[in-house]
Structure formats: structure tokens, C-alpha cells
Amino acid sequence: MNPSQGRRAPSRSAEGPAADDKVPGLAARKTAAKLLATVIDARTPLDGLTDNDNGHPYYLALDARDRSLVRAILTTALRFRVTIGKLLSRRLERPLPPNAHTLTHILHVAAAQILFLDIPDSAAVDLAVTHAKSDPRTTRFAALVNGVLRSMARSKDAELEPMLATTLDAPDWFVARLTAAYGADRTTAILAAHRIEAPVDVSVKSNPQLWAERLGGMVLPTGGVRIERLAASVPELPGFADGEWWVQDAAAGLPARLLGDIAGKNVADLCAAPGGKTTQLVLAGANVTAIDTSKNRLSRLGQNLARLNLQAQMVQADLLAYEPPELFDAVLLDAPCSSTGTIRRHPDVPWTKSAADIEKLAALQARMIVVAARLVKPGGRVVFSNCSLDPSEGEALFAAFLAASPDVVLDPAVAGEVPGMDSFLSKQGLLRTTPADLQLANPGVSGLDGFFAARFRRLP
Ligand SMILES: C[S@@+](CC[C@H](N)C(=O)[O-])C[C@H]1O[C@@H](n2cnc3c(N)ncnc32)[C@H](O)[C@@H]1O
Numbered sequence: 001m002n003p004s005q006g007r008r009a010p011s012r013s014a015e016g017p018a019a020d021d022k023v024p025g026l027a028a029r030k031t032a033a034k035l036l037a038t039v040i041d042a043r044t045p046l047d048g049l050t051d052n053d054n055g056h057p058y059y060l061a062l063d064a065r066d067r068s069l070v071r072a073i074l075t076t077a078l079r080f081r082v083t084i085g086k087l088l089s090r091r092l093e094r095p096l097p098p099n100a101h102t103l104t105h106i107l108h109v110a111a112a113q114i115l116f117l118d119i120p121d122s123a124a125v126d127l128a129v130t131h132a133k134s135d136p137r138t139t140r141f142a143a144l145v146n147g148v149l150r151s152m153a154r155s156k157d158a159e160l161e162p163m164l165a166t167t168l169d170a171p172d173w174f175v176a177r178l179t180a181a182y183g184a185d186r187t188t189a190i191l192a193a194h195r196i197e198a199p200v201d202v203s204v205k206s207n208p209q210l211w212a213e214r215l216g217g218m219v220l221p222t223g224g225v226r227i228e229r230l231a232a233s234v235p236e237l238p239g240f241a242d243g244e245w246w247v248q249d250a251a252a253g254l255p256a257r258l259l260g261d262i263a264g265k266n267v268a269d270l271c272a273a274p275g276g277k278t279t280q281l282v283l284a285g286a287n288v289t290a291i292d293t294s295k296n297r298l299s300r301l302g303q304n305l306a307r308l309n310l311q312a313q314m315v316q317a318d319l320l321a322y323e324p325p326e327l328f329d330a331v332l333l334d335a336p337c338s339s340t341g342t343i344r345r346h347p348d349v350p351w352t353k354s355a356a357d358i359e360k361l362a363a364l365q366a367r368m369i370v371v372a373a374r375l376v377k378p379g380g381r382v383v384f385s386n387c388s389l390d391p392s393e394g395e396a397l398f399a400a401f402l403a404a405s406p407d408v409v410l411d412p413a414v415a416g417e418v419p420g421m422d423s424f425l426s427k428q429g430l431l432r433t434t435p436a437d438l439q440l441a442n443p444g445v446s447g448l449d450g451f452f453a454a455r456f457r458r459l460p
Contacts, residue, residue: 023127023130025123025127026127026130026131026134027058027061027062027066028062028066028069028070028073029073029106029109029110029127029128029131030058030131031056031058031059031061031062031066031070032069032070032073032074032077032109033102033105033106033108033109033131034056034058034105035049035050035056035058035059035070035074036074036077036078036105036108036109037101037102037105038056039074039078039348039351039352040101040105040351041101043351043352043353044352045346045348045349045352046074046075046078046346046347046348046352047346050067050070050071050074052067072117073109073112073113073117074112074348075197075347076112076116076117077108077109077111077112078347078348078351079169079194079195079197079347080112080115080116080164080169080195081108081169081351082167082168082169082170082171083115083160083163083164083167083169084108084111084112084115085108086163086167087111087115087152087156087159087160087163088107088108088111088148088152091147091148091151091152092144092148100141102135102137102138103132103137103138103141103145106128106131106132106138106145107128107145107148107149109128110124110125110127110128110145110149111149111152114149114152114153114156115152115156115160121149121153124149124153125145125146125149125150125153128145128149129142129145129146129149132145164195168187168188168191169191169194169195170191170194170350171350171351173354173355174340174350175187175191177355177358177390178190178191178389181389181390181391182434186434186436189434189436190389190434190435190436190450192436193344193434193435193436193446193447194343194344194347194435196344196446196447197344198249198344198345198435198446198447198449199226199227199228199446200226200227200230200234200247201220201224201225201226201227201247201248201249201250201253201448202215202217202224202225202227202245202246202247202248203223203224203225203245203246203248203253203276203279203280204224204225204244204245205243205244205245205283205308208223208224208225211225211239211244211245212225214238214239215227215231215237215238215239216229216231220250220420220438221419221420222250222253222254222418222419222420222421223253223419223420224248224250224253225245226250226446228446234247240307241307243307243308243309243310246276246279246304246308247276248276248279249342249448249449250420250438250448250449251341251387251424251433251448251449251450251451252276252277252387252449252451253276253280254418254421254424254431254433254451254453255277255332255334255383255385255431255451255453256277256280256281256284256332256383257280257417257418257421258383258413258417258418258431258453258455259281259284259286259330259332259381259383259455260381260417261284262281262284262285262286262329262330263284263285263286264285264286264287265286265287265329265330266286266287266289266326266328266329266330267281267286267287267288267289267328267329267330267331267332268288268289268291268324268328268330268331268332268375268376269281269288269289269290269291269312269332269334270291270319270322270331270332270333270334270335270368270371270372270375271291271292271293271319271333271334271335271336271368272290272291272292272298272301272312272314272334273290273292273294273297273298273300273301274297274300274301274304275290275300275301275304275305275312277332277334278290278301278305278312279304279305279308279310281312281332282305282310282311282312283310286330287313288312288313289312289313289315289324289328290312290313290314290315291314291315291316291317291319291322292314292315292316292317293316293317293318293319294316295316298314298316301314302314319333319368319371319372320367320368320371322371322375324375327375327376327377327380328375328376328377328380329376329377329380330376330380330381330382330383331372331375331376331380331381331382331383332382332383332385333368333369333372333382333383333384333385334385334386335364335365335368335369335384335385335386335393336361336364336365336386337361337365337386337387337388337393338353338357338358338361338388338390338393339353339387339388340353340358340387340388340389340390340450341386341387341388341389341433341434341435341449341450341451341452342387342449342450343435343450344435344447344449345449358388358390358392358393359392361388361393362390362392362393362396362397365384365386365393365397366397366400366401369384369397369398369401370401370405372384373405373407373408373456373458376458377458378458378459378460379457379458379459379460380457380458381411381455381456381457382408382455382456382457382458383453383454383455384398384453384454384455384456385431385451385452385453385454386451386452387449387450387451388450388452389434389450393452394430394432394452394454395426395430395432395452398430398452398454402456407458407459408456408457408458408459409456409457409459410428410429410454410455410456411429411455411456411457412428412429412430412455413425413429413430413431413453413455414429423437424437429455430452430453430454431451431452431453431454432451432452433448433449433450433451434447434450435447435448435449435450
């Protein structure tokens, strides 16, 4: 069986990391290198590979402790990929051959442990050497792996901080796009925020102060609760099973609130799953129709609403072909995007996506916003949002839409409308957050996801 294609866990005797059970820790490192290869070389998102039901067979063959170690290694290796690459290459007399993928991944997996994780250097180095020896593609490089990693471990105290201070940890294409949009200083601040693991933000049905105390968190200016350090897994936390709150980044909680007073109104949530914003709309008293093209994601939305003891009408449909029996009073379009605003949670995004992907997703969203405008009654409000940092999916897309649509008008968001939102509003009344923003305004508070939101009305 080709382990990268099969869906079942490899048997104990099969080729693959399970065969290395005798060397403690080796299976986890081999899995980490294999998954890093799949992310970087095959541009496969990490979430799917580390899914506990449908993940990569190597990952599914590990126990819970090793799975969590593999996730820690991978998110670290991706978050600091450029820093790690530079510290490795300064130890190599000449660059590794471009086809030396396996060797490069073994080195990155070990370097992530040596530089950033609480793992003894000797264990990280020895396991990398054993791994290199065990693979015919890398056997002859075992001495190089040993020398490079031991040298890195010896010098990290002197070398790491200066390297971090002078390195932008993102691929060139992404740095170029951010710089064009935000300028050099803000880009540096955004990329620095991407190095820090995101906290868990939750939106509460009521009484944020009480839930902040119970969950060991703080109340954010936007009214949600931020938990910097989880005391247990999310489902085990107080109030989760009782449906008192749901996980939602502080920025993700803003767009739905731009619909204003929607009590008793018929509201469409056009790309609804897994339902963070649907939940807000239902709690605001609207009759919500939640539309999504994905059956699986819609079923997650159903489960989330059931836990929260809330109801919405769910429709599985492609928005681009959707024809409702009647138009809606208000519409929310939280469109599928490049997700570059969520890199703190998904550090693989800039390594698996490209500028071409962003342009493709921008084109799709440009079609979707036109459909959204047609689904609202004349005079009704529409909010368009996404979690991209790229203006081609946000500000530029919206400006082009307004310019090409004589039957709609900008409905600017205004200061004081939504608690905690004012500092994220542009002069034009558009919402823009980046992971650096909350941090800059409130030192000591970590950032929030990158989001764009704009509101318009269909002319009566
Ligand atoms: C950014 S996510 C939505 C997140 C959601 N609004 C929330 O707050 O939890 C985008 C969603 O759009 C859905 N989607 C993508 N293309 C679609 C289409 N053509 N029609 C309807 N839904 C679509 C995806 O399945 C995905 O669930």
C-alpha cells in the first residue's frame, strides 16, 4: 500500500513509522516529516492531515500524546519556516540539492524541536539521525544531519534572537502582497503576530463577566471572552455542553452585528457553516435561513445549533444557483476566501496557497456578492465579509462591486455602533482587522483574526 494514499492506518508490520515502535519517539518524528512533506510539496492543508477521524494514516497510527507532539512540531516548523531555513542553510557549505526534499523535512522537524520546543536537544538530534539512516534516500546524509543539528543546538542561544528580529516568517509571494497592501511596518507587525499561537475566543449567550471568571479568561472590548491558556479541552470546559457559549474569534464576531436590529426579520446566512455567525443571527431574534453547499459542514452547523438549543432553517445549496421562495429582509454573505486572516491558527495557509489561489477566490466572491445583492428585498441590508487579509478579496473587490452596481449603495458602519469596533473602521465605514491590531491598541492582549466586512443597501 502507498501510505500517502491509503485511508487505513498502516499495520504494525507494514512500511511506515509504526514499524519503528522499538525506538521511542521515532514514529512521531517520521510522521511529522511525512506530513510536513505533504503540506509543503503537495500543498495539502494541515487540518485534514491531522483530523482524528479522517487524517493521514501515519497520524492515525499514533496515540494521543504523539499526535499532539506531531501537531506541535508541525505548527512550529511552519510558523518559523523561514527562520529555521536560514539557520540551517548557514550551516551547509552549499545548498541542498532541490530534490533533497526528505532530508530537508527531517532537518526542519528536528530544528523546530531544538529551537522552539521543550524537548532535549540530544533526543531531537539522535532521532533525526536515526530517521535519516533508516531511509535509503537520506542514509548517506546521516553525518551531515548530525553535524548541522548539533551545531544549531550549540549556537541557538546566540543566534536565534537576532535571526528572529531580522526575518519575516512567510514566503516571498505573501510578504510582497502584504507589503503592497499595508506597507512595511504593518506587514512586519502582522507577520510577528503570526508567530504567536492564537488564544481561544468564545462568544457567550449572556453575562460575559461571569463566563470570563468561570473559564479563566478576560472580557474583550467586543464583548466576547478570551482564554489565553485552556485548562482543559474545549468540550470539557464549563458551559460548553450546556450551550452557553461557542468558539468564535473576536474579529469573526463583528460582521454579523453590522446587520443591526434584525429581531423578527427573515435573514439569509449565505455561506453559513459551521455556524458561528448563524448563531449570532438567531440569538439576535432573526428567523434565519442558513445556506451552505457542503453537506458535512451543514451537518456540523446542525450539531452546533442543537448544542446551543437554537434553531434555523438549513438549506444545502450552491449559492450561485439558489432561488429562495421569497427575498430576505437582510442578508449576510461570509464568503469562502483564502483564509489569510487565520494564519495564527493555520500556519500552513501561506505555504499551501498562492497568489493565483487568491485571485481565483476573489473572482468567486465577486460573483457571490452580486447574487447576495439580488437575494435581499429592495431597501434591505447586506453584509459581505471574509477572513482574508488581501484587499483583492476585500476593499478592492467591494469598490469594484459598488462601481458596477447602480442598484446598491454603501451603508457605512459608524463609530459607536458595535462595542469595541471603532478602531477597526476605515474612513469609508468598512471594517478591517489584522492580527496585529488588538495587540497594538492594547499592549499585552494578543491579536485577532484578519477580517474584512462591508455593508450595503439595495436601493428601494
Ligand atoms: C468562511 S466559511 C463560513 C463560516 C461561517 N459563516 C461561520 O461563521 O461559521 C465559508 C463557507 O462557504 C461555503 N461555500 C463555499 N462555496 C459555496 C457556495 N457556492 N454556495 C454556498 N456555500 C458555499 C463553504 O462550505 C463554507 O462552509
